[in-house]
Amino acid sequence: xxxxxxxxxxxxxxEAADIFLKDGRIASIGEHLRxxxxxxxxxxGLVALPGLVDLHTHLREPGREDAETVETGSxxxxxxxxxxxxxxxxxxxxxxxxxxxxxxxxxxxxxxLVDVVPVGAVTVGLKGExxxxxxxxxxxxxxxxxxxxxxxxxxxxxxMRRALEYVKAFDGVxxxxxxxxRLTVGAQMHEGDRSAxxxxxxxxxxxxxxxxxxxxxxxxxxGARLHVCHVSTAGSVELLRWAKARxxxxxxxxxxxxxxxxxACAEGYDPVFKVNPPLRTAEDxxxxxxxxxxxxxxxxxTDHAPHAVEDKESEWAAARPGMLGLEQALSxxxxxxxxxxxxxxxxxxxxxxxxxxxxGRLTEQGRPLAPGEPANLLLLDxxxxxxxxxxALASRSRNSPYAGRELPGRVVxxxxxxxxxxxxxxxxx
Amino acid sequence: MKRHLLEAADLDRADATLVLDTAxxxxxxxxxxxxxxxxxxxxxxxxxxxFEDSTRTRISFELAAKRLSADVINFSAKGSSxxxxxxxxxxxxxxxxxxxxxxxxxxxxxxxxHRLASWVKGSVVNAGDGTHEHPTQALLDAxxxxxxxxxxxxxxxxxxxxxxxxxxxxxNVGLLHTLGAEVTVVAPPTLVPVGVGSWPVEVSYDLDxxxxxxxxxxxxxxxxxxxxxxxxxxxxxxxRRYGLDARRMAxxxxxxxxxxxxxxxxxxxxxxxxxxxxxxxxxxQVGNGVSVRMAVLYLLLGGxxx
Numbered sequence: 001x002x003x004x005x006x007x008x009x010x011x012x013x014x015e016a017a018d019i020f021l022k023d024g025r026i027a028s029i030g031e032h033l034r035x036x037x038x039x040x041x042x043x044x045g046l047v048a049l050p051g052l053v054d055l056h057t058h059l060r061e062p063g064r065e066d067a068e069t070v071e072t073g074s075x076x077x078x079x080x081x082x083x084x085x086x087x088x089x090x091x092x093x094x095x096x097x098x099x100x101x102x103x104x105x106x107x108x109x110x111x112x113l114v115d116v117v118p119v120g121a122v123t124v125g126l127k128g129e130x131x132x133x134x135x136x137x138x139x140x141x142x143x144x145x146x147x148x149x150x151x152x153x154x155x156x157x158x159x160m161r162r163a164l165e166y167v168k169a170f171d172g173v174x175x176x177x178x179x180x181x182r183l184t185v186g187a188q189m190h191e192g193d194r195s196a197x198x199x200x201x202x203x204x205x206x207x208x209x210x211x212x213x214x215x216x217x218x219x220x221x222x223g224a225r226l227h228v229c230h231v232s233t234a235g236s237v238e239l240l241r242w243a244k245a246r247x248x249x250x251x252x253x254x255x256x257x258x259x260x261x262x263x264a265c266a267e268g269y270d271p272v273f274k275v276n277p278p279l280r281t282a283e284d285x286x287x288x289x290x291x292x293x294x295x296x297x298x299x300x301x302t303d304h305a306p307h308a309v310e311d312k313e314s315e316w317a318a319a320r321p322g323m324l325g326l327e328q329a330l331s332x333x334x335x336x337x338x339x340x341x342x343x344x345x346x347x348x349x350x351x352x353x354x355x356x357x358x359x360g361r362l363t364e365q366g367r368p369l370a371p372g373e374p375a376n377l378l379l380l381d382x383x384x385x386x387x388x389x390x391x392a393l394a395s396r397s398r399n400s401p402y403a404g405r406e407l408p409g410r411v412v413x414x415x416x417x418x419x420x421x422x423x424x425x426x427x428x429x
Numbered sequence: 430m431k432r433h434l435l436e437a438a439d440l441d442r443a444d445a446t447l448v449l450d451t452a453x454x455x456x457x458x459x460x461x462x463x464x465x466x467x468x469x470x471x472x473x474x475x476x477x478x479x480f481e482d483s484t485r486t487r488i489s490f491e492l493a494a495k496r497l498s499a500d501v502i503n504f505s506a507k508g509s510s511x512x513x514x515x516x517x518x519x520x521x522x523x524x525x526x527x528x529x530x531x532x533x534x535x536x537x538x539x540x541x542x543h544r545l546a547s548w549v550k551g552s553v554v555n556a557g558d559g560t561h562e563h564p565t566q567a568l569l570d571a572x573x574x575x576x577x578x579x580x581x582x583x584x585x586x587x588x589x590x591x592x593x594x595x596x597x598x599x600x601n602v603g604l605l606h607t608l609g610a611e612v613t614v615v616a617p618p619t620l621v622p623v624g625v626g627s628w629p630v631e632v633s634y635d636l637d638x639x640x641x642x643x644x645x646x647x648x649x650x651x652x653x654x655x656x657x658x659x660x661x662x663x664x665x666x667x668x669r670r671y672g673l674d675a676r677r678m679a680x681x682x683x684x685x686x687x688x689x690x691x692x693x694x695x696x697x698x699x700x701x702x703x704x705x706x707x708x709x710x711x712x713x714q715v716g717n718g719v720s721v722r723m724a725v726l727y728l729l730l731g732g733x734x735x
Contacts, residue, residue: 269540
């Protein structure tokens with residue numbers, strides 16, 4: 001295989017150095033490395049970070065290949081600097097058996113652009129009634145460790161308790177979509193001043209916080225790992241801070257869109273801004289950024305949710321919730337966390353690569369940029385700003401909430417085990 | 430005037446007053462005439478696009494357009510391509526391709542008229558969208574108040590009932606505030622939206638305390654399905670606490686009027702003897718609806734060149 005010598009990149013934004021990638025690993029890092037026969041990549045001014053790991057991606061295959069496939073989603077991920085993505089289970093059929101998770105895993109291997117790590121459903125058909133065969137999925141070729149009914153909340157407290165307990169046997173984690181369903185019947189947007197005026201049924205912050213409060217108590221009681229998906233409110237951050245202080249094994253993620261956008265986006269009723277949980281207030285955004293900065297929130301996860309045009313080009317209530325995220329995630333984090341001084345580059349690497357890999361128990365991802373480690377990394381040009389054009393995205397769908405918005409940072413190259421999946425900002429397959 | 434009328438906020442004070450004055454001129458021009466028809470919109474096409482049954486609103490808009498000599502097409506979602514899964518956008522583009530100049534739309538989804546307005550070149554008039562707004566209802570209510578009381582500035586309006594789900598309430602709160610009236614919403618706390626604090630209104634849970642200081646009482650329809658969702662314990666309890674009966678009506682100031690957008694639940698939010706009393710403007714509101722909708726269509730369509 002081709003070996004690469006990356007010249008003059010700044011690991012974690014620090015001093016410029018050369019990085020030599022050989023046989024899928026980082027062979028050496030140092031000044032003025034000379035390696036005859038290696039392909040040289042001029043990376044002057046670029047920041048080198050470990051390849052990003054997404055805990056929360058919807059790849060839509062099987063079932064909605066018109067919106068996204070494992071291949072198109074993998075390409076979007078690579079272009080966003082990711083080397084691993086967790087594929088959510090709410091496909092059709094649902095990923096609730098070893099057969100389906102192995103199919104998704106195999107499609108990811110075939111695409112070869114990122115490691116596609118299937119998430120298994122907690123309950124059969126996401127119905128919240130009885131446990132899926134979690135052990136079979138864990139033992140399958142897909143080696144599932146993250147289990148989630150995402151899109152639906154495991155709202156039955158007894159069932160949630162059993163799920164938390166059961167996955168301890170294979171060091172799994174339940175990733176909860178925290179939404180008390182009885183409090184969100186027909187809900188369309190954050191419940192507050194704007195929902196009152198726009199006449200859209202409200203999704204109260206308490207519906208998320210009530211489930212998080214319950215689940216951290218359950219996780220503490222049974223000594224299990226809990227992961228909270230797409231935390232969206234200031235109250236949730238407070239609850240997580242409290243639970244962590246008590247020693248509960250809880251981790252949490254926040255999406256790029258919840259770090260940047262607010263419920264003001266619902267003005268005009270364009271459903272590209274309809275998402276679940278909904279966009280919240282500016283105060284919530286500030287609390288989420290602070291929580292991510294101090295580590296209360298462990299990870300940024302995209303909740304990349306592609307939808308076909310007809311599922312978004314409609315009246316608000318009829319549209320499906322969700323927005324694209326993979327290709328702009330790092331840019332949004334640069335805008336909201338780095339340029340604001342809340343996180344340095346090592347912090348970005350921690351929240352977007354190291355910690356999500358640990359949560360997903362991926363031993364070969366989220367590793368430091370150091371000799372001997374797997375050559376999973378990205379090169380970012382932090383000085384570029386560009387306006388997002390949905391038509392130019394690699395995703396099969398176009399529902400980007402950042403359309404027309406100028407964002408900083410451009411992923412120039414991504415390497416997966418030493419093989420470039422992106423070079424010069426272009427996908428390599 | 431803006432090109433569309435989607436919500437009360439589309440009208441500033443000058444525009445709103447212009448609509449009311451135009452409606453008054455239309456009333457005066459037609460008063461006593463045998464042929465109640467003006468040639469203003471001859472050759473123009475107005476489409477009534479109704480995704481929800483609302484016979485009275487549709488008829489009112491239809492009459493308004495016909496009295497302005499426009500061609501009127503009624504497009505009901507039931508039994509049409511819409512019931513076969515056609516999208517709102519395709520329906521809109523189809524109607525526009527047929528040459529509609531204005532689309533009057535009633536839809537069960539809040540914001541549907543806003544979406545429509547982003548897809549078509551003609552004017553869009555919101556005839557009620559979900560739990561959002563119903564701006565021509567607010568205009569006809571303001572017209573009625575001005576007709577009865579001679580003014581809107583400083584008029585104290587009590588808006589009573591299911592404010593949470595009411596598009597009539599949202600439009601009235603916005604428009605009455607624009608026109609200088611003082612609004613108090615009165616409802617059980619379950620039927621007041623979280624976020625009402627940002628509205629330019631007072632909020633009260635006590636109808637008896639509000640009535641002696643009200644120049645206008647506007648009763649809102651309470652839908653039967655709210656009862657099964659625990660917004661209040663029973664129709665009887667609701668009626669006892671928030672219904673307007675003769676005893677309560679007697680506590681109003683002498684000149685105060687009682688309004689209702691219809692259709693009424695007699696015996697629920699309003700007693701029959703109140704609905705039929707001299708204070709009641711309910712029948713006038715219906716007639717004024719036609720005049721105000723004529724004014725809106727005239728101002729949106731008549732002012733523009735071919």
